[in-house]
Amino acid sequence: MTTTTQGFATIQQRDLVNQIADMLTEALLKGDFAPGVHLAEAQLARDFGVSRAPVREAARLLESRGMLVSQPRRGFFVRTFNADELEDVYDLRLCLERHAVRLLAGKLTDEMEAALTHQLEKMRQVARDGTAVQQIEEDVAFHRMLCEFSGNQRLVRVFDELCHEMRFCILLIGQLYDDAMRVADTHEPILEALRTRSPDAGEAALDYHIGVAQQRVMEMFRERAKR
Amino acid sequence: MTTTTQGFATIQQRDLVNQIADMLTEALLKGDFAPGVHLAEAQLARDFGVSRAPVREAARLLESRGMLVSQPRRGFFVRTFNADELEDVYDLRLCLERHAVRLLAGKLTDEMEAALTHQLEKMRQVARDGTAVQQIEEDVAFHRMLCEFSGNQRLVRVFDELCHEMRFCILLIGQLYDDAMRVADTHEPILEALRTRSPDAGEAALDYHIGVAQQRVMEMFRERAKR
DNA sequence: AATTTTCAAACTGTCGACACTCGACAGTCG
DNA sequence: CGACTGTCGAGTGTCGACAGTTTGAAAATT
The missing domain is CATH 1.10.10.10 (Winged helix-like DNA-binding domain superfamily/Winged helix DNA-binding domain)
Known part of the structure; x- marks a missing residue:
């Protein structure tokens, strides 16, 4: 180096x-x-x-x-997006992250845990005083870490592609995070499940977290599509 | 050339x-x-x-x-491949197909079942009298159907990318299918699980099927890498 | 007035050319 | 004898140009 x-x-x-x-x-x-x-x-x-x-x-x-x-x-x-395509993207994302969390639960090191904890703290910080774009970026960074720590580089690549598309959609929608702090908090259960090395709990926490996000985005997207 | x-x-x-x-x-x-x-x-x-x-x-x-x-x-x-990258590809593929099968189990139509059954028959046919390339292509086609019938087009796109890479590796290795008929037969349990609309059984069958394939490919790859 | 035809502007696909960069090799100097 | 420097060929990055196609609107026809 x-x-x-x-x-x-x-x-x-x-x-x-x-x-x-x-x-x-x-x-x-x-x-x-x-x-x-x-x-x-x-x-x-x-x-x-x-x-x-x-x-x-x-x-x-x-x-x-x-x-x-x-x-x-x-x-x-x-590129134009319709609701179905957006739904596919979120569905695939969930598929990837589930897998990542499952892998990660079996190999989490102290460094990884510290990094994730730190990233979560960063999210809370920008939730207090940061722009919407920053909040989205830090949020994405957390999820990307999950993928990266899974050890599967190919998976990370696909995740990055999906992120491009999600960003594209989200910023196309307008703002999203009305309560960024609460959004940040919903990452805690995922981290907590990882700390106990429980794949099932991790997957469940992730299901819930991404499910909420997806529902929210889809809702705003459909609403916006009406105009 | x-x-x-x-x-x-x-x-x-x-x-x-x-x-x-x-x-x-x-x-x-x-x-x-x-x-x-x-x-x-x-x-x-x-x-x-x-x-x-x-x-x-x-x-x-x-x-x-x-x-x-x-x-x-x-x-x-x-592009050069090393064993780790190849492993990542197979791991990701498994992740995708698992998801596809899970989705598919809940929505399998008669047409889909017929198409899959037909494809399996085709695999057996080329197992009897077909080239190695044909056998690989029909095999891939079966798995692609699983993805396509899942309804997630984005997932199909990633699957296609992975297939490109797998083909690249496989044909780089040389032959693979010493007993194509037996390979074709190992797809039967997947289809059978789908017929009973059981996500868990489908996932398990797929895990086994792809696990065997991966093990086989990795083995040959490592062996070849020694030279 | 509505519909078809004509036509020109705009655009894409492809090409050949030039400048600059990189790596190798040989020659120069210590 | 070894390290440094100048030169040369190969190859990429970029450019401007040309030909055929698409588009949209004016012109012509019904």
């Missing part, structure tokens, strides 16, 4: 593709583009002041993340 | 990228490229008789499918 090589560098010539992908992602999450709208390569290229090639690649990247879809000869469009 | 440079480009107005991606996939699965080897864009472009742009995009596509990896300024390399 920290070899004696100079500490500078490494930040300079970062790919245009990644920069563009990041900007596009941000713009999408901020809601600058309505779902279903057509993204013209040439237009974006002009906006970013680059040629179409890197824009194209960035768009492909976002497509693989499920934030854009492409149609042959027609180009890229902002 | 299959340089169809002059083979003439039928209706290539359609989508060069997908054609190239398919050819590359086939070449990878056939083992034309050793794991870890560098794929030069210009070289591939010459081989395919096209420019670098579509090759690049196809490579990005395969990267998102986990068959290639890229390093900035260095290009694309054939």
